[in-house]
Amino acid sequence: MSNQLRIALWALGAPVSVGLIGLLISAMPLIDSNFFFTWGYYLEVVTTGLLTGVLYSLVALGFVLIFKASGVFNFSQGAMVLFAALFFVGFMDKWGLHPALAFLLTAGVMILLAMLIERVVLRPLVNQPAIILFMATIGITYFLDGLGQTIWGSDVFTLDIGLPKDPMFLMEGTFEGGVMVNQFDIVAAVAAGAMVIVLAFLFQYTRIGRALRAVADDHQAALSVGIPLKTIWAIVWSVAGIVGLVAGVMWGSKLGVQFSLALVALKALPVLILGGFTSVPGAIVGGLIIGAGEKIAEIFFGGYIGGGIEDWFAYMLAMVFLLFRPQGLFGEKIIERV
Amino acid sequence: MSFRKTLTMAALAGVVGAGALAPAPAQAQENGQYMPQMVYRTGPYAPNGIPLANGEGDYLRLLNERDGGINGVPILIEECETAYNTDRGVECYEKMKNGGPTGAAQFSPYSTGITYALIERATADQIPIFSMGYGRADASYGKVFEYVFTAPATYWAGADAAIQYIKAEEGGDLSGKKIALVYHDSAYGKEPIATLEHLAGQEGYNLSLFPVPHPGLEQKSTWLKIGRQVRPDWVIMWGWGVMNQTAIKEAAAVGFPMERFIGNWWAGAEPDVRPAGESAIGYKALQFHGVAHDLKVHQDMKTHLYANGKGLADDESQVGEVLYNRGIVNAVISTEAVRTAMDHFGNKPMTGEQVQWGFENLNLTAERLEALGLTGLMSPLSLSCADHEGGGQARIVQWDGEDWRPASDWIVPNRAGFLSEAYEASAMQYANEKGLTPRDCN
Numbered sequence: 001m002s003n004q005l006r007i008a009l010w011a012l013g014a015p016v017s018v019g020l021i022g023l024l025i026s027a028m029p030l031i032d033s034n035f036f037f038t039w040g041y042y043l044e045v046v047t048t049g050l051l052t053g054v055l056y057s058l059v060a061l062g063f064v065l066i067f068k069a070s071g072v073f074n075f076s077q078g079a080m081v082l083f084a085a086l087f088f089v090g091f092m093d094k095w096g097l098h099p100a101l102a103f104l105l106t107a108g109v110m111i112l113l114a115m116l117i118e119r120v121v122l123r124p125l126v127n128q129p130a131i132i133l134f135m136a137t138i139g140i141t142y143f144l145d146g147l148g149q150t151i152w153g154s155d156v157f158t159l160d161i162g163l164p165k166d167p168m169f170l171m172e173g174t175f176e177g178g179v180m181v182n183q184f185d186i187v188a189a190v191a192a193g194a195m196v197i198v199l200a201f202l203f204q205y206t207r208i209g210r211a212l213r214a215v216a217d218d219h220q221a222a223l224s225v226g227i228p229l230k231t232i233w234a235i236v237w238s239v240a241g242i243v244g245l246v247a248g249v250m251w252g253s254k255l256g257v258q259f260s261l262a263l264v265a266l267k268a269l270p271v272l273i274l275g276g277f278t279s280v281p282g283a284i285v286g287g288l289i290i291g292a293g294e295k296i297a298e299i300f301f302g303g304y305i306g307g308g309i310e311d312w313f314a315y316m317l318a319m320v321f322l323l324f325r326p327q328g329l330f331g332e333k334i335i336e337r338v
Numbered sequence: 339m340s341f342r343k344t345l346t347m348a349a350l351a352g353v354v355g356a357g358a359l360a361p362a363p364a365q366a367q368e369n370g371q372y373m374p375q376m377v378y379r380t381g382p383y384a385p386n387g388i389p390l391a392n393g394e395g396d397y398l399r400l401l402n403e404r405d406g407g408i409n410g411v412p413i414l415i416e417e418c419e420t421a422y423n424t425d426r427g428v429e430c431y432e433k434m435k436n437g438g439p440t441g442a443a444q445f446s447p448y449s450t451g452i453t454y455a456l457i458e459r460a461t462a463d464q465i466p467i468f469s470m471g472y473g474r475a476d477a478s479y480g481k482v483f484e485y486v487f488t489a490p491a492t493y494w495a496g497a498d499a500a501i502q503y504i505k506a507e508e509g510g511d512l513s514g515k516k517i518a519l520v521y522h523d524s525a526y527g528k529e530p531i532a533t534l535e536h537l538a539g540q541e542g543y544n545l546s547l548f549p550v551p552h553p554g555l556e557q558k559s560t561w562l563k564i565g566r567q568v569r570p571d572w573v574i575m576w577g578w579g580v581m582n583q584t585a586i587k588e589a590a591a592v593g594f595p596m597e598r599f600i601g602n603w604w605a606g607a608e609p610d611v612r613p614a615g616e617s618a619i620g621y622k623a624l625q626f627h628g629v630a631h632d633l634k635v636h637q638d639m640k641t642h643l644y645a646n647g648k649g650l651a652d653d654e655s656q657v658g659e660v661l662y663n664r665g666i667v668n669a670v671i672s673t674e675a676v677r678t679a680m681d682h683f684g685n686k687p688m689t690g691e692q693v694q695w696g697f698e699n700l701n702l703t704a705e706r707l708e709a710l711g712l713t714g715l716m717s718p719l720s721l722s723c724a725d726h727e728g729g730g731q732a733r734i735v736q737w738d739g740e741d742w743r744p745a746s747d748w749i750v751p752n753r754a755g756f757l758s759e760a761y762e763a764s765a766m767q768y769a770n771e772k773g774l775t776p777r778d779c780n
Contacts, residue, residue, distance in 0.1 A: 036567050043545045044566065048558050146380075153652070154384035156583065156609045165617070167591055180566065182591050254587065255555060256613025260580035263553050298559035299567075308523040308549030310559055 040175025051185035053291020058192040058247040059268040060283040063241045069212045069236035069275045075137040078265025079144040085248030086148040089157040098278045099161045110241030118234040159252040188250045273318035276331025368413040371687045372438020373696035381421035385609040392650040393665020403642045409685040427452030440687040450526045461485045478727035481776040490730020491626040495751035497530035500730035513542030518570040523549035527576045554581025557588045562770030575601040582610035607660040611737045619739040627667045629742040631658030634711025662723035714751025723779035
């Protein structure tokens with residue numbers, strides 16, 4: 001199936017699916033007279049879910065980048081988000097720097113960190129099984145968690161870069177009370193969208209992108225045709241670090257910068273399972289499906305089974321997809337020849 | 339030398355150096371009252387754990403610096419890091435229970451999970467567990483829980499106090515009102531549900547429950563439902579850590595009025611409101627101690643510790659913050675229990691068994707609190723063999739964007755009524771399950 005056809009199918013199928021699910025839910029009051037449903041509210045839930053999903057995607061992107069380029073599941077991606085956010089807020093709060101300058105400096109720190117990881121951790125492990133590299137990333141996690149807090153402390157830092165936070169109401173003429181959307185979520189979605197476009201361009205249309213994909217397929221083969229493995233790894237870890245920085249700024253603005261920021265990685269895992277570990281568009285579509293799916297499940301059906309279901313529902317949804325597409329929605333089908 | 343070898347040597351040198359510089363453990367010291375501290379200065383809850391540990395540790399150090407210890411017996415202080423993990427908490431207990439000349443005086447686990455894990459061990463070892471404002475509410479019933487103390491208030495008492503406050507704000511009538519409980523979906527978060535359901539039947543309000551899965555990073559579903567569908571008159575929150583800041587922000591995002599949003603005492607400190615910025619102004623919280631910065635005890639901390647560079651907090655301005663004060667209150671109750679024991683058994687290091695006697699005979703009167711420089715921070719307490727909660731009170735405080743201000747007088751939980759019966763019934767159920775015979779306290 002061509003890419004254009006696939007995109008067209010998604011573009012048409014997604015809103016139709018949302019509408020059909022809404023129709024099914026709108027019939028619920030026939031079964032339960034206390035069931036609350038209005039189309040305005042449903043749209044609000046779906047929109048909120050989609051916008052939240054974009055934030056999940058932002059975290060998932062960091063995982064995808066490193067997996068794509070090295071076949072390693074980077075356990076430390078959550079720690080990198082925290083590490084970057086701590087430096088960003090530290091440069092702003094304690095050094096009094098302008099947010100733009102703090103962002104650039106932090107990006108520099110993340111690039112330096114990537115080079116250090118490549119030199120100290122990855123280079124000695126070239127050609128080792130993926131599980132060894134995975135274990136090494138667990139070590140990196142503990143190191144980054146500790147180092148970030150040693151330098152900047154364990155307090156909760158307020159991160160305010162002036163993003164709007166007030167709710168706004170759309171379609172007030174169509175639905176009673178309108179559809180409430182948070183302005184912050186829209187800004188975050190735009191930032192994440194821009195990030196994806198840049199990354200997609202990087203992977204598809206540049207020499208570095210081709211080299212990255214070659215390295216992901218086979219370290220040794222890539223080396224044998226002259227691709228500089230060390231440079232490629234340093235680049236991909238740097239990019240993942242900068243993606244972590246953007247995610248850290250967005251999530252840090254929501255939650256405050258604190259240790260718990262490292263736990264946002266948990267929200268990215270079902271997105272990765274669903275979207276596929278090797279696909280940038282997969283991370284985006286996966287995030288949107290998980291975001292909207294968990295919100296619909298929690299709000300309309302959570303009450304029937306005690307509530308608080310959205311976290312495990314996200315994993316369950318991902319598992320259901322796995323049954324039909326083990327490589328994820330957009331993951332590469334692995335063919336092993338014996 | 340290769341790069342890798344250099345790194346290895348540097349790491350080795352660091353480890354050896356750190357070992358040489360580490361302070362001598364308290365066990366090595368000869369004479370003194372060994373008071374171990376379980377702390378969590380690392381991990382996801384460190385922002386809350388650090389001021390708690392600083393407040394408790396500073397008060398113990400203050401007694402050493404100012405008074406030469408408790409009744410002249412120096413306090414041997416040792417910290418153990420739990421990271422708020424139950425397994426590490428149990429490790430800390432086992433490591434420290436035999437410290438000092440007479441073993442640990444008591445343990446304050448600062449975690450409901452660790453408290454549950456230690457109840458049977460500590461009872462067997464005859465060491466008091468002091469779970470102040472957390473842990474098992476039914477442990478207030480001393481006839482069954484001989485070595486567990488819950489003063490000055492339990493979660494059940496706190497839930498009752500919150501409803502009393504809301505009732506007063508609603509003009510004395512809650513019938514037909516809608517109250518929502520947003521809670522951490524854990525044993526801790528579920529603690530107030532039975533009390534709130536009981537009171538709903540009694541007062542006629544409708545209770546809606548909103549569990550938030552750990553850690554509570556994402557709560558849009560909860561607050562969409564609250565703000566756009568259920569629209570309760572009041573929201574009570576039993577939250578912890580990042581869940582609190584997220585809830586306050588999301589409540590503001592759906593336009594829920596902060597004046598009608600009350601967090602419990604683990605959702606009412608500076609780290610909970612500051613990250614939410616202006617959104618948090620007006621937010622209320624339940625406390626079992628007061629809010630104050632300039633009491634005599636705070637002045638003494640500054641004079642005897644911070645002026646000499648011996649204070650634990652990074653900055654003197656943290657002296658008097660909510661969780662720092664809670665650490666002080668914890669240390670005051672435990673050291674006064676030790677002092678009560680010394681007054682009875684003699685001025686020497688006490689065993690856990692003797693400190694248990696001290697807890698059960700502790701009578702912190704208004705005069706004693708005045709002498710300790712704590713008037714306004716604590717309400718009087720009096721514990722006994724049967725009552726391990728001690729009659730503590732609670733109050734509502736409100737965040738004004740800069741500081742917490744009292745928003746109510748002290749509220750006395752309804753212990754004479756259903757709370758005592760609930761404690762006894764639950765404790766007796768525990769006793770039956772464990773095959774315990776309740777003590778005779780007459």
